[in-house]
Amino acid sequence: MEKTVNQKAWFLVLPVLLLVAFSAVIPLMTVVNYSVQDTFGNNQFFWAGLEWFREMLSSERMWDALGRQLMFSGIILAIEVPLGIFVALNMPKSGFWASFCLVLMSLPLLIPWNVVGTIWQIFGRVDIGLLGYTLDKLGINYNYTQDTIAAWVTIVVMDVWHWTSLVALLAYAGLKSIPDAYYQAAKIDQASRWKVFRFIELPKMMGVLMIAILLRFMDSFMIYTEPFVVTGGGPGNATTLLSIDLVKMALGQFDLGPAAAFSIMYFLVILLISWVFYTVMTNLDKREG
């Protein structure tokens, strides 16, 4: 749609601008201020220069958390995207069963995140949870509060459980937009199932899949509540992802300076990914219309 140039539109945007400035710009400025100072409480601050940034950049703690974070995001993307596409391909196209699947698949998406944590905390327990109990009876040593691997498996499976449906729903929306004529042409050409997927369905889904991948990456990159409830970042620091580590530092130990420096670097990475996301989205818009 061709848009008219109208500078008065600014007045319509102004309330949003003021509100978001209040809740985003002021806190961010504060974070920048904290990051260059040291404090012993009572609102007394001392100039520290770039000391905190230097400390954070050379601290193993932050790099480890970042490493774990990237590993987590990588693993869940590697599972959720193919699984989501696979589920979408198998969903009924219309009718009662389509609605039925949509409703049930949406259910995990709408559960409060801390309850998602609670569900898996209970589900995975060896004494009272179905999953933990079954695994234990099968002779598999599984204890997510003590064992690093078990803890990781738990939070990964939890995230897959929680968010695969989103990827599936997005892929499904992409699939539904493919006109029947394409499939008929493929049938005439006697294209194999794989070829139909590779040359018709996948290209048509690419747009929504990009959105799904970026969205899942962003959201998994700032995940906090679910692993916090299930493992609390443990055992040890095994599942301490970036946000969990940051909250520990900022609100647990109240280390304003280091936490602020950490926040800024975290935020810069987010900015970069958001920019990629936005560029991809606007380019998709342009290609479509």
Next chain:
Amino acid sequence: MDWMAWTVPTAIFFAVIATLLITFTVLAIKFPETPRTGILRIETTRGDRLFITLLGSAFINLAWLGLVGASQPYALILCLIYAAAVFRWV
């Protein structure tokens, strides 16, 4: 405003960014922007290039701090070169 813990350097920092934003707005009014496609193969306007420059500079500074660790002002020279490159080619 006590809790925000303002310092002179950070105030200058934000003032510089605000000035840049205002300058680019004025520029955009005086000389309307025409998007172009550069080496990143995406359409950018002057404002986009400013954003890429600022974000990149932040990363350059951090990288300098982490890898070199001394004489931070030199990183700013690198940023200026980077900025010139972005405005010329992106």
Next chain:
Amino acid sequence: MADMTVTPAATQRKRALPRINSRAVVMGLYLLFLLLPIYWLLNMSLKTNTEILNSFTLWPSNLTFANYATILTDPAWYMGYVNSLIYVVMNTVISLTVALPAAYAFSRYSFMGDKHLFFWLLTNRMAPPAVFALPFFQLYSSVGLFDTHIAVALAHCLFNVPLAVWILEGFMRGVPKEIDETAYIDGYSFGRFFVKIFMPLIASGIGVAAFFCFMFSWVELLLSRTLTTVDAKPIAAIMTRTQGASGIDWGVLAAAGVLTIVPGALVIYFVRNYIAKGFALGRV
């Protein structure tokens, strides 16, 4: 080929039948995977604690609603729901009120810096709450709003206002511009046009935006927990805090969990076709 003589319809049926079955099997397994943990939570919430801890049963052997009764009669529990509801509703109202005109502006007009502004909104939706928890705590403490509902409602505007603007813009761009122009020619003022003609046209969009604002505010834990202590403590914080205590009351915890799922589950049928669109910020 041997079956060349078979009619095309028969071939199709022969081939189609097993495929439909494999589809049903895949979907069945996937849905089972999704529902099993939820069933387990429900199962726990209907058991007594003795049954939970002493025997392992796949369904409650003596069904009890005592856990729900505990929550609905104990103010320490049910006030959590009330508090959550208050700030969530406040947040939804604020977000939609400011987002509606802004989304209209973004979908209809181009103005100085519109794209950058739109991008900036997105970064706030993407920003990790963990980054903002500390400054919010300081900000709301200093203005005396700490532990109030409005503080949490405003804090959640950080990601909900951008979300609402993006979703609404996605719906509004689908409405042809000729409608606006005709209305203006007919002598409608902007306000009257917007409320009388435009809002009914994008009613489903407003519904979806409201739903997602409600949901994201309802599920958020970190900010709401950081900004409250007693008076405005949300249910999510109450649930996580009881977990720290020794001897967790699993039955009540499960019941509380089931009750927090209810609002989402109630409206799920009505929004089922928009879930993907909402999560993708109106872009699908």
